Amino acid sequence: MINLSFWVLLLPLLGFLILGVAGRVMARTSILTVAWGACGLAFAFAAISFFSMLSTPVTARIADQSIYTWVTSSSFQLSFGLLFDPLSAVMLMVVTGVGFLIHIYAAGYMEDDPGFWRFFAYLNFFIFAMVLLVTADNFLFLLVGWGLVGLASFLLIGFWYQRRAAVAAARKAFVINVIGDFGLMLAIFLIFINYGTLSYQGVFGKSGVLTTGSATANAIALLLFVACAAKSAQLPLYMWLPDAMEGPTPVSALIHAATMVTAGVYLVARANPLFELSPAALYTIAGIGAATALFAATIAIFQLDIKRVLAYSTISQLGYMFMGEGMHNYAGGIFHLVTHAFFKALLFLGAGAVIHALAGEQDMRQMGGLWKRLPITAWTFLAATLAISGIPPLAGFWSKDDILASILAQASATGNPWFYVIWLVGLLTAGLTAFYMFRLFFGIFTGSYRGVGNAVSHADNEEDEEEDAAGHHGHKPSYYDIREVSSIMSIPLIILGILSVIGGIFGSFALVGLSNWHPLASFLAPILSGVHTAVEPSLGLEWLSTAISVLLAALGIFMAWRLYRGGFAYKENRNPLYQLVFHKYYVDEALTVMLITPLLALGRGATRFIEGATLDNLSKGIGVSFRGVSVGLRRLQTGYMRNYALAILVGAVLIVLYYAVRG
Numbered sequence: 170m171i172n173l174s175f176w177v178l179l180l181p182l183l184g185f186l187i188l189g190v191a192g193r194v195m196a197r198t199s200i201l202t203v204a205w206g207a208c209g210l211a212f213a214f215a216a217i218s219f220f221s222m223l224s225t226p227v228t229a230r231i232a233d234q235s236i237y238t239w240v241t242s243s244s245f246q247l248s249f250g251l252l253f254d255p256l257s258a259v260m261l262m263v264v265t266g267v268g269f270l271i272h273i274y275a276a277g278y279m280e281d282d283p284g285f286w287r288f289f290a291y292l293n294f295f296i297f298a299m300v301l302l303v304t305a306d307n308f309l310f311l312l313v314g315w316g317l318v319g320l321a322s323f324l325l326i327g328f329w330y331q332r333r334a335a336v337a338a339a340r341k342a343f344v345i346n347v348i349g350d351f352g353l354m355l356a357i358f359l360i361f362i363n364y365g366t367l368s369y370q371g372v373f374g375k376s377g378v379l380t381t382g383s384a385t386a387n388a389i390a391l392l393l394f395v396a397c398a399a400k401s402a403q404l405p406l407y408m409w410l411p412d413a414m415e416g417p418t419p420v421s422a423l424i425h426a427a428t429m430v431t432a433g434v435y436l437v438a439r440a441n442p443l444f445e446l447s448p449a450a451l452y453t454i455a456g457i458g459a460a461t462a463l464f465a466a467t468i469a470i471f472q473l474d475i476k477r478v479l480a481y482s483t484i485s486q487l488g489y490m491f492m493g494e495g496m497h498n499y500a501g502g503i504f505h506l507v508t509h510a511f512f513k514a515l516l517f518l519g520a521g522a523v524i525h526a527l528a529g530e531q532d533m534r535q536m537g538g539l540w541k542r543l544p545i546t547a548w549t550f551l552a553a554t555l556a557i558s559g560i561p562p563l564a565g566f567w568s569k570d571d572i573l574a575s576i577l578a579q580a581s582a583t584g585n586p587w588f589y590v591i592w593l594v595g596l597l598t599a600g601l602t603a604f605y606m607f608r609l610f611f612g613i614f615t616g617s618y619r620g621v622g623n624a625v626s627h628a629d630n631e632e633d634e635e636e637d638a639a640g641h642h643g644h645k646p647s648y649y650d651i652r653e654v655s656s657i658m659s660i661p662l663i664i665l666g667i668l669s670v671i672g673g674i675f676g677s678f679a680l681v682g683l684s685n686w687h688p689l690a691s692f693l694a695p696i697l698s699g700v701h702t703a704v705e706p707s708l709g710l711e712w713l714s715t716a717i718s719v720l721l722a723a724l725g726i727f728m729a730w731r732l733y734r735g736g737f738a739y740k741e742n743r744n745p746l747y748q749l750v751f752h753k754y755y756v757d758e759a760l761t762v763m764l765i766t767p768l769l770a771l772g773r774g775a776t777r778f779i780e781g782a783t784l785d786n787l788s789k790g791i792g793v794s795f796r797g798v799s800v801g802l803r804r805l806q807t808g809y810m811r812n813y814a815l816a817i818l819v820g821a822v823l824i825v826l827y828y829a830v831r832g
Contacts, residue, residue, distance in 0.1 A: 171221040172232045173214035174253045177261055178300045180207045180214075184293035192286030201276055204289035208272045208296055212265035219258045227695055230255055233306050233370065252306035252369060256696045259503060259689075260303040260435055263510050267427040268296050270661040274518050275419040277658035278525055282417075288328060292423065295321035299428050303435060307368040308357045311436075315353060315396065318432060319346040322424050326416040338412035345409040349399025356392035359385060360443075373442040381446050390443055390450030394457075397433030401487045404461045408757060410484055414476040418521030421476060426483055426513035431506045434490045438499045441697055445497075452587070455495025455576075459594040462488030464754075466601040470608070471751045474531050475520045478609050482557065483513060485598060492595060493572035496579045496588070497704075499697040500690035504676045505568035507689075511672045512556035512565055515665035519550035522654045522662065523613060527620060528645055533609070535645070537736040538618040542651040545659045547614045549666035554610045556669040558603035559722045566719075567673030569599065574714040578706035592714070599718045603725030608733050616736015618648040 184207025192200055222230050235250040272292060279288050298321050302314030319342075327339030357367065363385060364372045379386040397403070402410040413425055424430070437444060437454065444450055465484035472478045486509050493501040524531055526543060540547045556563040559570070573595050580588030653659065675688045690697075706714070742748070749755070805816075 170225040170229060170232060171218055172234060172253045173218045174251045174304050175234060176214045177211045178304060180211045181293045181297035183207060185290050185297060188286055188290035188293060192290055195286060200286050200289055204293055205272055207293050208265060208269045212269045215261040215265045218253060219262050222258055230695060249310055250306040251304045254696055255693050256438060257303050263507055264299045264428050267510050267514050268423060270664060271419050271423045274658050274661040277655050278419055278521055279417060291321060291324045302432055308360060309367050312353055312357060316350055318429055319343060322429055325420040325424060326413045328416055335415040338415040342409040342413050345406050346399050348406060349396040352392045352395030356389050359389045379446055382448060386446040387449050390447035393436060393440055394450060394454055397436050401430050401433030402484045403457050404464060407484050411477050411480040414480050418517060418524060422514045422517035426517050427510040430483060430487060434502055434506050437494045438503055438697060441499050451495045454491050455591055458488040458491030458495055459591045462598045463594050466598045467750055468753050469605040473533050475533055476531055478605060479516050479520060489572055492591060493575060496576050498572060498575040500693050501571040501575055503693060504571055504689050508564040508568040508672050511665055511668040512553040515549060515553040515662060515669055518662055519546050522546040522658055525654055526651050530620060530645060533612045533737050535620040536613045537616040540614040543653050545653055545662060549662040550610060552666045552669045554606045558606055559599055559718055564669050564672035567676040570715045571676060573718055574706040574711045577710050577714045578704040581710060582704045596718055596721055600721030600725040603722040604729050607726045607729035611729060611733035612737030615734060620645055
């Protein structure tokens with residue numbers, strides 16, 4: 170087996186260093202050569218390693234490449250190594266492959282941006298951080314990659330730092346991710362205390378250290394999931410991802426659709442032996458995944474910003490992945506991760522093409538009738554919309570069916586009503602997904618164009634000025650000025666469109682009677698112990714679950730067609746229930762009132778009374794005391810010999826008296 174994972178890690182790092190140091194003075198073609206070359210070669214090396222693994226016997230498909238050892242003792246060893254196994258091989262293909270397509274697309278999207286070199290330096294840095302996260306062979310360097318991915322996200326979300334909203338979104342993402350980092354650190358401490366090692370093979374290979382369902386096993390699994398929930402935007406730590414849409418659209422596609430947000434899904438799959446020791450944690454994961462999927466889907470129904478619809482859609486689909494993993498179907502979660510990377514990256518890039526063609530416009534009320542003006546974007550966007558809606562035989566259909574059928578099989582085998590509830594939530598979410606995605610599609614591409622002369626505007630003048638300064642907005646074009654994006658942007662759309670159509674063929678074909686056709690699950694089997702505990706659905710259950718989900722998806726599409734086939738006509742709705750969902754259940758407002766405002770008040774009070782009144786006055790008092798002492802001592806320095814002689818005499822007398830009294 171050929172293992173080139175070290176070069177997959179090193180090349181994006183070199184690209185970042187070159188662009189970070191010399192990018193400001195490099196020509197545009199040189200910048201692209203470095204950025205594309207680093208990510209493209211990384212993908213090529215990942216692909217070579219992946220296909221070489223396919224021809225390797227199953228027992229030899231794990232390669233742990235030790236790079237450097239810092240600490241070695243009889244009881245502990247700290248080393249940096251790269252683990253190349255079926256799970257990391259799949260993740261490397263997704264990260265570098267989709268990342269490379271987004272690098273190509275970004276060359277056109279960011280063409281006129283003054284921070285062109287800086288943007289591609291950050292993109293290369295992100296690829297490096299994500300590769301480190303998925304190839305680290307121990308929990309310590311997983312934490313390093315985890316933190317660096319958060320840093321890369323902060324830099325890219327706040328790339329247009331001239332805009333207050335972008336800076337605030339970057340800070341919000343960073344703070345919430347730090348909460349997850351803290352949970353991961355606590356879990357790592359508990360792992361080290363109980364297992365005496367941090368390497369994956371050392372931890373996962375020790376059976377019997379913790380008993381199933383013990384308090385420690387539950388604590389480790391739940392703390393790991395805190396990190397997963399923060400990184401993958403699950404309830405209650407989801408708030409950062411919709412605001413992260415303030416970054417450039419290629420960032421949304423790369424970080425918040427295809428790679429970074431799936432890190433939590435990857436970690437659950439990677440640490441599946443630890444999660445298998447905690448049934449309570451798995452129930453929690455499935456429950457939070459289901460709640461998040463439905464919660465985010467309801468919000469997406471009423472959003473008006475094209476990117477925010479996709480943001481809440483991402484949160485919902487991540488919930489699907491956790492639902493599958495919570496039911497022991499780790500392979501199903503990774504399967505949906507891969508197909509989601511195809512169609513969600515395409516949806517974001519398609520949205521970016523629309524935004525680019527409309528000079529930065531993101532409000533659906535300013536769109537409509539763009540099919541004829543943007544045919545390539547429209548057709549590829551349609552393919553991705555059908556895929557995410559679970560329409561056969563597109564990619565999303567197979568992976569979503571795999572998850573829903575496995576949940577129904579688990580519910581049928583155990584008789585647990587909780588599992589049936591999760592399955593029903595998944596079905597309802599499938600119908601809502603089809604509805605809001607086709608609402609988005611019809612609102613953009615059908616009906617008449619509403620972008621010129623419409624009084625509705627999504628931003629006030631002050632925000633528009635900030636966006637102009639960031640190079641994001643410009644003069645809104647008339648309908649006949651709208652042109653299809655350049656080939657450098659459309660080629661990635663076409664490639665991702667093809668993958669969105671055929672990308673499910675490596676999944677499960679049990680639905681059509683090919684019960685042995687599980688290429689991805691079979692490939693991941695040596696790593697994912699959970700595939701042995703997951704209940705395989707019978708053909709009848711598979712058909713039942715699939716038929717209902719497809720029927721609900723078709724119903725959602727039909728309802729969207731009935732309401733929006735003529736385009737998106739927005740009317741103000743004062744219904745309290747509508748306002749509740751439209752304002753995203755007022756979660757941000759509630760957090761501001763209950764958490765942010767009290768913390769700010771506490772901080773201001775501490776500044777005034779503790780720092781000002783106490784610490785400042787204490788330091789001033791010490792200064793005054795020393796000054797008084799120094800003034801008194803200075804008075805003793807008279808400069809007269811008789812005073813010094815008298816002082817010596819008094820001192821000598823005192824010494825004699827002391828010894829006389831003592832003796």
